[in-house]
Every structure is written in C-alpha cells, then in structure tokens.
Amino acid sequence: MLHTDSLYESELSKLRESVLLMGAKCQEVVTRALAALASREVEVARELIPLDAQIDQLEVRIDDLALMILARRQPVAKDLRFIASVLKMVTDLERIGDLAVNICERVVELCQEPTMVEQEEITTLGVEVIRMLQDALNAFATGDATLAREVLARDEAVDTSFARIFHSMVACMMKSNENIERATRLQSLARYLERIADHATNIAEMVVFMVKGQDVRHAPR
Amino acid sequence: MSMVALASMVLALAPFAAMVAHALATVRLSAAIVGACASALLASLQLSLITVAIALPVGVIAGMFIAELAGPQAVRWVVLGHDTLASIPPIVLGMFVYAVVVLPLGGFSLFAGAVALALSAIPTIALSSAELLRLVSPSIREATLGLGLPRHRALFLVLLRAVLPGVASVVALTFARALGEVGALLFTAGSSRWLGASAPTAASPLPLEIFVAVQSPSADSQGRAAAMTLTLLLLVSVSSGCSRLLRSVNR
Amino acid sequence: MTIPKLSVTDLKAVIGTVEALRGISIAVAANEVLAIIGPSGAGKSTFLRCLNRMHETRPGATMSGKVKLDGVDIHARTIDPVWVRRRVGLVFQRPNPLPMLSIGENVVAGLTLAGEYIERRDELIETMLRRVALWNDVKDRLGKPGTSLSSGQQQRLCIARALALRPDVLLMDEPCSSLDPSATARIEELLNELRSHVTMLIVTHNLQQAARVADTTAFFHEGRLVEHDRANVIFTNPSDPRTEDYITGRFG
Numbered sequence: 167m168l169h170t171d172s173l174y175e176s177e178l179s180k181l182r183e184s185v186l187l188m189g190a191k192c193q194e195v196v197t198r199a200l201a202a203l204a205s206r207e208v209e210v211a212r213e214l215i216p217l218d219a220q221i222d223q224l225e226v227r228i229d230d231l232a233l234m235i236l237a238r239r240q241p242v243a244k245d246l247r248f249i250a251s252v253l254k255m256v257t258d259l260e261r262i263g264d265l266a267v268n269i270c271e272r273v274v275e276l277c278q279e280p281t282m283v284e285q286e287e288i289t290t291l292g293v294e295v296i297r298m299l300q301d302a303l304n305a306f307a308t309g310d311a312t313l314a315r316e317v318l319a320r321d322e323a324v325d326t327s328f329a330r331i332f333h334s335m336v337a338c339m340m341k342s343n344e345n346i347e348r349a350t351r352l353q354s355l356a357r358y359l360e361r362i363a364d365h366a367t368n369i370a371e372m373v374v375f376m377v378k379g380q381d382v383r384h385a386p387r
Numbered sequence: 388m389s390m391v392a393l394a395s396m397v398l399a400l401a402p403f404a405a406m407v408a409h410a411l412a413t414v415r416l417s418a419a420i421v422g423a424c425a426s427a428l429l430a431s432l433q434l435s436l437i438t439v440a441i442a443l444p445v446g447v448i449a450g451m452f453i454a455e456l457a458g459p460q461a462v463r464w465v466v467l468g469h470d471t472l473a474s475i476p477p478i479v480l481g482m483f484v485y486a487v488v489v490l491p492l493g494g495f496s497l498f499a500g501a502v503a504l505a506l507s508a509i510p511t512i513a514l515s516s517a518e519l520l521r522l523v524s525p526s527i528r529e530a531t532l533g534l535g536l537p538r539h540r541a542l543f544l545v546l547l548r549a550v551l552p553g554v555a556s557v558v559a560l561t562f563a564r565a566l567g568e569v570g571a572l573l574f575t576a577g578s579s580r581w582l583g584a585s586a587p588t589a590a591s592p593l594p595l596e597i598f599v600a601v602q603s604p605s606a607d608s609q610g611r612a613a614a615m616t617l618t619l620l621l622l623v624s625v626s627s628g629c630s631r632l633l634r635s636v637n638r
Numbered sequence: 639m640t641i642p643k644l645s646v647t648d649l650k651a652v653i654g655t656v657e658a659l660r661g662i663s664i665a666v667a668a669n670e671v672l673a674i675i676g677p678s679g680a681g682k683s684t685f686l687r688c689l690n691r692m693h694e695t696r697p698g699a700t701m702s703g704k705v706k707l708d709g710v711d712i713h714a715r716t717i718d719p720v721w722v723r724r725r726v727g728l729v730f731q732r733p734n735p736l737p738m739l740s741i742g743e744n745v746v747a748g749l750t751l752a753g754e755y756i757e758r759r760d761e762l763i764e765t766m767l768r769r770v771a772l773w774n775d776v777k778d779r780l781g782k783p784g785t786s787l788s789s790g791q792q793q794r795l796c797i798a799r800a801l802a803l804r805p806d807v808l809l810m811d812e813p814c815s816s817l818d819p820s821a822t823a824r825i826e827e828l829l830n831e832l833r834s835h836v837t838m839l840i841v842t843h844n845l846q847q848a849a850r851v852a853d854t855t856a857f858f859h860e861g862r863l864v865e866h867d868r869a870n871v872i873f874t875n876p877s878d879p880r881t882e883d884y885i886t887g888r889f890g
Contacts, residue, residue: 167883167888168888169886169887169888170887170888170889171887174887240846241886242845242849242873242874242885242886243872243873243874243875243876243881243882243885243886244875244882244886245886246873246874247874247875379874379875524734526730526732526734527734527736527737529730529734530730530734530735530736530796531751532692532695532723533690533692533723533727533728533729533730533800534723534724534727534747534748534751534752534799534800534803535720535721535722535723535724535748535752535803536720536748536751536752537720537752540751540752540753541751544751545736545738545751548738549737549738551738
C-alpha cells in the first residue's frame with residue numbers, strides 16, 4: 167500500500183534510488199579496476215580514481231535527504247527502519263568507494279610489473295565479492311530478506327579465499343626477493359576485496375533489519 | 388426606522404400618560420388615604436411574596452421533572468397539563484380556589500389569593516425551568532457524571548445552580564405580574580370591604596382596592612382610587628425595573 | 639502472578655443499531671500508560687466509557703462482557719456505578735470546569751458535591767494544583783471562576799479535579815486535542831509524573847503523542863482490538879499489517 171501522501175512516497179523512492187545509484191557506482195569502479203588488472207590497462211585504472219568524488223557526494227546528498235524525511239515526516243515502523251538502514255548503509259558504501267579507489271591505485275602499480283600467475287585467484291575472489299555486493303543491493307531494492315541472508319552466508323567463503331591467497335603470496339615472497347613488492351601489492355588488493363565483502367555483509371544485515379525488524383548484526387552465523 | 392420607533396413609543400405611552408394625568412387630577416391625599424395606600428402596598432407585596440413562595444418550588448420541581456426525570460410519554464402529558472393550566476382565565480382559577488381553599492378555611496385571605504396566582508404562574512415557571520435545564524451545556528452534565536456524582540446531587544447541586552440566573556429572572560417577572568392581578572383575587576383575597584362591611588379586617592392588595600374604590604362615585608372614593616392607582620403604577624415600574632436589572636446582570 | 643489493574647474480557651457494546659465494540663479483550667497493569675490509537679469510529683471513546691460505566695447512561699446503549707477492576711467485576715449487581723466512577727476517573731476532550739464554581743472549589747468539587755467532609759481542604763487543593771503544575775499560576779486567584787483560565791490551564795484543572803478523588807485509573811479521551819502545542823507539551827510532561835500515582839489509558843489521534851507518552855499501545859479498528867504491544871514494538875516493528883498501514887499513514 168502506498169502512503170496517502172504521494173509527496174512522502176516520492177521522497178522515499180528518491181532515497182532508495184540514490185542508494186542504488188551509489189551502489190552501482192561502487193560496483194562499476196571495482197569491476198572495471200579488476201578488468202583493467204587482467205587486461206593490464208593502466209589508463210583505465212587511473213581514470214576510475216576520480217569517480218570516488220561522485221560517490222562521496224552521493225553520500226552527502228543521501229544523508230541530507232534522510233535527515234529531512236526524519237524531521238518532517240516522523241516515520242515509524244518500516245519507514246523508520248528503512249531510513250535508519252539507509253543511514254547506516256551509505257557509510258558502508260562510502261567505505262567501499264574508498265576501497266575501490268585503493269584497488270585502482272594498486273592496479274596502476276601492478277600493471278607496471280609483469281603478471282603473476284596468482285593473479286587468477288584474485289580475479290576469482292573479485293568476481294565473488296562483486297556478486298555479493300550486487301546481491302546485497304538487489305536485496306535492498308526488492309526488500310528480499312532471504313537473498314540478504316544468503317549473502318551473509320557467503321562471507322565465510324570469502325574469508326577463506328582471502329586467507330588462502332594471503333598464504334600463497336607469502337610463499338611467493340619466500341621463493342624469491344623479486345616477488346616481494348608484487349606479492350605485497352596483491353596481498354593488499356586481496357585484503358581490500360575481503361573488506362568490501364565485509365561491507366557488503368553489513369549492507370545485507372541492514373536489509374534483514376529493514377525488512378524483518380530483526381537485528382542480525384554480531385549474531386553467530 | 389426611527390420614525391416608526393417614535394410612533395410606537397408615543398402610542399404605548401399615550402394611554403399611560405393619560406391615565407397618570409387623570410389620576411393626578413382626581414387624587415386626594417388625606418392621612419387616611421395615605422395610610423390605606425401604605426397597607427394596601429404592604430398587602431400587595433405580601434401577596435406576591437407568598438405567590439412566589441408557593442409557585443417557585445412547585446414550578447422548578449415540575450420543570451426538573453419534565454427536563455430530567457420523566458420519560459417522553461410522561462413529559463407530553465405533563466406539558467399538556469401545564470399548557471391547559473396556563474390557558475385558564477385567572478378569574479376561573481379564582482373560583483376554583485374559592486371552592487377548595489376559601490370555603491374550607493372559612494374566609495378570604497391573602498393565602499387563598501396567592502394560591503390562585505400561583506396556579507397561573509406555575510406553568511410559566513415550570514416550562515421555563517425545563518427549557519433552561521435543557522439548554523445547560525452537555526459538558527457540565529458529563530463532568531458531573533465523570534466525577535461520580537449521584538443523579539440527585541448532580542441535579543440539585545450543579546444543574547440547578549447553573550440555571551439559577553435564568554430562574555431568578557422568571558421569578559422576578561412572576562412577582563411583578565402578581566402585583567397587577569385582580570381577576571384571580573376577586574373570589575379569593577377580596578377583603579370584607581367587598582362584602583359591604585364598614586371596617587376592614589385586613590388590607591387588600593392594591594388592584595382590588597382600586598376596583599372597589601372606583602365603583603363608588605363619591606369624590607373621596609375616586610380620590611382614593613387615584614392614589615391607589617399611582618401607588619400601584621410606581622410599584623409595578625420599580626419591580627419591572629428590578630427584573631430587567633436582574634436580567635442584564637446575568638448576561 | 640499479579641492481577642492486572644484492569645482486565646477486559648470479550649467486551650461488546652451496541653449503540654442503537656451500531657456495533658461499536660465487537661469483543662475486546664485486554665489487560666492493563668498497574669501504573670502502566672496505555673495509548674489507544676485508531677481511526678475515527680473505531681470504538682475508542684466507547685471503550686473508555688465502558689470502563690467507568692458511563693456507556694450505560696447513553697440512550698439506546700447496551701453492552702456485554704466483563705470488565706474487572708482489581709479483579710472485581712464493575713458491573714456486578716452489588717457494585718454501585720457511582721463508586722466505579724470515583725475509582726476510574728475520566729478527563730474529557732474539551733475541558734469542562736464547572737462554571738458556577740471557583741478554581742479552588744472546582745478542584746475539590748468531586749468531594750464537596752458528593753457531600754463529603756474534607757479534612758485540610760486548602761492543603762488538598764494546593765497538593766492537587768501542584769501536581770498538575772498549576773499552583774504557581776493560580777495561587778493568587780483561587781476564588782476566580784473556573785472558566786477564567788486558558789483552555790490548557792482549564793484542562794489541567796480538570797485533571798486536578800479528577801485526581802482529587804484519588805482514582806486508581808485515569809481515563810483520558812483525547813485530552814490534548816483542543817489545546818495548542820505548548821499546552822499539550824505541558825500536559826504530556828504531567829502524564830509522565832502522574833505515572834506513579836495512577837494507571838492511565840489515553841485515547842489519542844496524535845501518533846507522536848502515543849509514541850512519546852505510552853508504555854503500551856493498542857490499535858483499534860472497526861470495533862476490534864487489532865494489536866496490543868509495547869509502544870517500542872508497535873512503532874518500530876508492528877506485527878499486523880493493518881497497524882503498520884495506519885501508523886505509517888498508508889491508510890487508504
């Protein structure tokens with residue numbers, strides 16, 4: 167059922183769309199950065215870095231809109247949970263934006279060095295993490311708590327992948343000193359991806375709260 | 388507009404003025420007459436007071452009954468009774484009271500006169516009180532209910548106090564009207580003078596005195612009638628004025 | 639297990655041909671503040687009036703079901719409705735101080751008009767007026783008529799008058815709907831302080847007021863109790879979609 171006040175309804179829609187736009191931008195940066203890594207296109211990676219400014223601007227706009235709705239509409243029940251979730255989610259998305267920029271910077275550096283075989287694993291991890299973010303945002307868009315819970319379940323696998331990559335990089339470094347710089351950079355990249363997955367998980371937790379009213383943060387999975 | 392107002396004022400005051408002029412022309416102010424005027428004045432006041440004393444409680448209680456306590460069927464009958472009573476000519480009421488009060492008591496009295504006057508005043512007081520009670524704001528009634536007051540206390544201690552100003556106005560009116568009544572008094576409060584006795588045993592109210600005095604053609608009688616008339620006019624003006632004052636104070 | 643202060647079982651009420659209440663069952667604990675919300679015509683005011691036996695004074699009104707105050711059935715044959723109305727006070731939507739009484743007389747009207755002797759009358763008046771935060775405003779003019787106050791002050795006077803009877807339960811039917819925001823705020827503050835003295839049931843159209851003031855909230859719709867829960871829960875995560883639609887303003 168829609169609000170009897172259609173202006174209110176449109177304000178909530180605008181908020182939702184802004185969040186999804188912000189999420190889409192974050193996704194775009196990460197996807198294209200990893201593609202640039204695979205295809206060794208330094209310029210592409212460099213061009214992505216300024217997109218972070220757009221992401222930050224969106225955060226400010228979303229916060230403003232959410233605050234205005236809180237003040238003027240005094241939302242309750244699911245509207246209140248929606249606004250509260252949005253306010254929390256944008257901080258996660260903003261962090262994802264920052265991490266995406268960090269990834270770009272590492273990619274720029276890595277492209278200037280020969281490829282390492284282990285990069286394959288990173289690409290696989292990247293694909294999985296992007297899918298998690300995508301699904302979390304979809305769950306938000308459609309109010310799908312089940313999908314959100316699935317995202318929560320996948321975080322563990324990501325953590326395991328990250329641990330594996332970390333150790334394989336350590337092994338690389340032990341093999342030869344030449345590898346140290348590259349391996350370190352790849353480790354950082356993997357860590358950024360793992361952190362993005364954590365933020366995607368946070369987003370999924372907020373979706374569950376928004377839809378069901380259950381706070382599943384810090385709960386054993 | 389003002390021409391019409393002026394014209395109607397003249398029309399109303401002209402007979403009054405003519406009457407006063409005639410009275411002033413024929414008046415005789417001997418000591419006896421002034422004394423008689425004074426006792427008649429007193430009798431009139433007493434009569435009105437007793438009338439009010441009888442009519443007020445009966446009328447107000449009847450009013451309360453109509454407005455608060457009776458079912459719709461009973462109300463219709465009671466109101467019919469009151470309307471009927473109000474439409475009976477005062478002289479007929481006087482004859483009725485002659486039969487039930489004067490004869491058993493063995494003579495005329497102010498009390499009998501008061502009963503007759505009260506009978507014609509009660510319907511007015513009852514119906515006015517009922518109307519006033521109906522007009523009391525429902526929020527006051529709700530307030531008394533909410534405070535857990537029993538019905539009879541709410542009625543007597545709150546609702547009656549709320550309509551007191553209105554009832555006081557009606558009572559003042561009754562008082563003023565009783566001063567001028569003569570029809571009802573003919574068979575009830577008439578003094579022994581009317582029966583032809585030489586010495587009055589009790590004073591009669593002013594209108595009755597005027598009626599008696601006017602019938603005798605002697606200049607002395609006419610003078611006496613004129614004096615009584617002037618006294619009565621004065622009395623009625625004063626009490627009407629008081630009644631109006633009361634009404635304006637209450638607004 | 640403690641007996642609830644007020645316990646209602648399957649309360650049905652009819653006014654003329656209209657079914658105002660269709661079987662309400664609810665319990666209110668002592669010193670609890672219950673807000674009753676719902677659209678117009680949902681039966682909220684009728685419900686309140688059943689709790690202090692004022693409903694039966696309305697022509698054409700009947701009711702069935704049980705209402706128990708401290709475990710005592712208030713409609714039992716041995717119970718005097720007047721006694722019920724003193725244990726369960728009612729504050730109305732529009733303030734109604736008795737116009738023929740002064741401010742001080744209004745406060746103790748419930749006792750004096752009932753013919754009861756009041757020991758330390760002035761003390762009682764002062765205590766009650768202090769309790770409703772009116773003492774400082776009126777202490778110099780206790781003799782003035784009750785209607786000479788502003789409507790916010792009049793409403794507080796009516797609350798003081800109800801409290802002077804030391805009721806167990808105070809029912810309030812939209813107590814602030816005819817008051818301006820600052821008067822409303824003062825009364826809400828007052829409600830918080832009164833908690834320790836009485837159990838309160840407040841019918842309100844103002845959802846924010848219900849959210850601010852109440853411990854528990856009950857949502858009425860078309861004569862039925864749809865949902866009854868802690869106010870936190872109702873306003874953050876109600877169970878029934880009808881409740882959610884009403885409080886978020888989606889009511890069609």
